[in-house]
Amino acid sequence: MAAPEEQELSQAQTEKLLQFQDLTGLESTDQCRRTLEQHNWNIEAAVQDRLNEQEGVPSVFNPPPSRPLQVNTADHRVYSYIVSRPQPRGLIGWSYYMIMLPFRLTYYTLLDIFRFALRWVRPDPRGRVTDPVGDVVSFIHSFEEKYGRSHPVFYQGTYSQALNDAKRELRYLLVYLHGEENQDTDQFCRSTLCTEEVLTFLNTRMLFWACSTSRPEGYKVSQALRENTYPFLAIIMLKDRKMTVVGRLEGLIQSEDLLNQLTFIMEANQTYLMSERLEREERNQTQVLRAQQDEAYLESLRADQEKDRRKKEEQEKVQAEEEKVRQTVLAEERRRRTLDEEKERKSECLPPEPPADDPDSVKIVFKLPNDTRVERRFLFQQSLTVIYDFLFSLKETPEKFQIVTNFPRRVLPCLPTEEQPNPPSLKEAGLSRSEVLFVQDLTDD
16 A cells, blocks of 8 residues: 555655746756755745745755844834633633642642753753754644644745845744644644635735744744743834834634734734835835946946047057158168168279270170169179179169160179079170160069
8 A cells, every 4th residue: 555655645746846847947857856855845935945046045945144133022012912811611610720720830830940950950952053944844844744734834944034035025024933832832723823814814915934942943033032922923024124023912812813913913014114115115216326327427437438448549550650650761761771881882892994995894884774874894704793783883773673685685694593603704694895784673573
């Protein structure tokens, strides 16, 4: 019989897993499964915790190290409603009450003495909170085991986290302290807290946080709220910019009476909540306006910076162009100076012109590109390089040139090459005693 039940439970968990994936959009099945296991497969609480994480609120299983909110419990305007236990009726009721009274007094007196003495021997372990989320989740599990899963949605987080969420969302927070040893607790949970009308009211109107006072987290909250009896309920809201207890309900209260009291407290404090909402809206609008102004200022600043950057780039571009022109002029001047120096050096190194009556002399008339005619004598045994150096030393000669004969037209090899490192002499080049040579400008080439 156990196998079908385990199979049915596995199918239910699979359905919840798929539903949780659809609601949250998580793709990792393992992450969905871990989240549901942390919330004891309570899909409503798991989805709520996941949505809180997406909104920037830390997960209840990863509590932030921030300082918890302080709750104002000393407000003299706190509404307090205490339900006394019904008085005995009739002779039999009063007789039973009077007979049991000494026993009850003795029992509670001895219990208080024992607890007082125990504090001296061993400190109360509830005074040290080590796992607040674990305390809350453990209470929810034990509550569901005893009273079933039909109950208001418990806030699965610490008391401080519940206060922060209620403050951030401007909602009422109902705190329930579960006194396990109180004789009215069981009846309150079954006949009041878990009824359909109470469940619907709490789930739609407020956050609901609960914990047992037998656990450290519940005991800590009990010490802060200073309840007198159980069951105990406290309504907390943001009032005058502080989280304040605005209502206390103590004792065994019926569902209809509970709803009436909660409605009364909420209506009595609605103006404060509306005032907080309006003030927060004004602050948000002011922040939005300030953000828009800051954005406009930053946009203007960025525009000015962009304008300055472009202006600077233009200036740098102009300066670069001017520098480029200057460098070009300087380079041209250096080149000209170097060329002039080279012409002067070539002129100084030229051999002397032979006399006109020298039988080995050659008379050459050079026609320059600017139609200038230059005449000079050379020796037959001299290299063609001497002719080239002579023309190169002239100011009228272009920087690059070649020497060409007229007929037949041929270019004289005046400069050394790889094939002919030593240019031929005038005689070897076939020149006669009187020649007319043309200087061809190669500068553009």
